[in-house]
Amino acid sequence: SAVISQKPSRDICQRGTSLTIQCQVDSQVTMMFWYRQQPGQSLTLIATANQGSEATYESGFVIDKFPISRPNLTFSTLTVSNMSPEDSSIYLCSASGTSGGSSYEQYFGPGTRLTVT
Amino acid sequence: QQPVQSPQAVILREGEDAVINCSSSKALYSVHWYRQKHGEAPVFLMILLKGGEQKGHEKISASFNEKKQQSSLYLTASQLSYSGTYFCGTVYMDSNYQLIWGAGTKLIIKP
Numbered sequence: 001s002a003v004i005s006q007k008p009s010r011d012i013c014q015r016g017t018s019l020t021i022q023c024q025v026d027s028q029v030t031m032m033f034w035y036r037q038q039p040g041q042s043l044t045l046i047a048t049a050n051q052g053s054e055a056t057y058e059s060g061f062v063i064d065k066f067p068i069s070r071p072n073l074t075f076s077t078l079t080v081s082n083m084s085p086e087d088s089s090i091y092l093c094s095a096s097g098t099s100g101g102s103s104y105e106q107y108f109g110p111g112t113r114l115t116v117t
Numbered sequence: 118q119q120p121v122q123s124p125q126a127v128i129l130r131e132g133e134d135a136v137i138n139c140s141s142s143k144a145l146y147s148v149h150w151y152r153q154k155h156g157e158a159p160v161f162l163m164i165l166l167k168g169g170e171q172k173g174h175e176k177i178s179a180s181f182n183e184k185k186q187q188s189s190l191y192l193t194a195s196q197l198s199y200s201g202t203y204f205c206g207t208v209y210m211d212s213n214y215q216l217i218w219g220a221g222t223k224l225i226i227k228p
Contacts, residue, residue, distance in 0.1 A: 042119075042204060042218045043159070092158060104147060104208070106216065108158035 002027050002095050004109035012115045013083055020079045021112045023093030028073035030097025033106065034066070037090045046091075049076040083116045090114070118143060120207045122219035129195050129226050137222045139205030140187040148181055148188035149206040149216060152199075159204060162190075167210075192224070200226045 003026040013019050023032065032049040047055040047068055055068035070076040080087050093109040120141045127135055139148060147166045151159040165181035165188055177199075179190045192199055202223045206216040 042220050044218075045215070048215075104149065104164050105161045106149070106151075106159075106206075107161065110158050 001105075002029060002107040004093060004095055004107055006091075006093055006109035006112050008112060009110065010113040010115075012117060015084050015116055017083055018079055018081045019083065019114060020077050021091055021093070023076045023078070023095075023109055025074045025095045025107075029095040030073075031095065032070060032076045033094045033096075034068060034076070034078045035092040035094065037092060037111075039090070043092065046078070049078075080114065083114075085116045088114055088116045119217060120205055120219045122203075122205055122222050124222060125220070126223040126225070129224070131197055131226055131228050132194055135192045135195060135224060137190040137192075137203050137205075137224075138187060139189070139207070139219055140185070141207050141209070143186070144210040145181075145183070145186050145188075145207055146210050147208045148179075149208070150179055150188075150190050151204045151206065152201045153204065153221075154201040195224075195226050197226050197228060200224055 005024045007022045011019055034046040035043040036046055037043045045058050046061045046066055047057040049055050049068050049070040051070045051073055065081055067079045091112045094106045096106045120139050123138045129135055147164055149164050150162040152162055153159040163179055165179055167183050176193045179188055181188045202221045204221045205219045208216060
C-alpha cells in the first residue's frame with residue numbers, strides 16, 4: 001500500500017487567484033491521478049500525472065486551467081488557475097502501481113477542500 | 118460511460134445483509150470496489166478481474182459475472198463501521214486501464 005499526503009487540507013481563495021495543491025507519496029508509484037469530487041457526488045478524473053512528460057487530461061479539463069507537474073515518482077502538484085466559485089470542490093490525489101502491490105489498486109490522499117469566494 | 122450502481126441508498130440494522138450491484142453496458146476488464154466515509158478519502162476494498170472471480174475482505178465479498186458485465190458486493194452481518202458510500206470503478210476492455218467510477222451507493226447502518 002501507499003500513504004499519501006496532500007497540502008493544503010483546505011483553503012478559501014478569492015476568485016481570479018490560483019492555488020497549487022501538493023501530493024506526496026511515501027513510496028515510488030507508477031501512476032498518479034487528480035480527481036475532483038463535489039460533496040455527495042462521485043469522483044471525476046481531471047488528469048493522469050505522467051512522470052517526465054505532460055499530463056493526460058480528461059474531456060472538459062485543460063492544461064491552462066489545471067496545470068499539473070510530476071517531477072519524480074513520489075510527488076505531483078495540481079494548480080487550479082484563475083479560480084471561480086465553480087471550482088469550489090474537494091480535490092483528491094491518488095496513486096497506483098506501488099512496489100509489491102497490484103498495479104490497479106488506487107490509494108487516495110485525504111483531499112483538499114477548496115472554497116472560492 | 119459510467120457504470121450503473123444500485124441501489125442508490127440502503128438503510129440496514131446492524132447484523133443485516135446487503136448487496137450492492139454495479140453493471141456496465143461495455144465489456145469489462147476489471148471491477149474495483151471502494152468505500153468512502155463522510156469527510157474522508159475513498160479506501161480500496163478489492164479488485165475483481167474478468168474470469169468470474171469472487172473475493173473476500175473480512176465479511177465483505179464480491180463477485181464478477183463476466184457474461185452479465187456485472188459485479189455485486191456482498192456485506193454480511195453488517196457492522197456500524199460499514200456505513201459509508203460504496204463506489205464501484207470499472208476498467209473497460211478497450212480502455213487504457215482508466216478507472217470509470219459509478220455514482221455510489223450510500224449505506225447507513227443503524228444500531
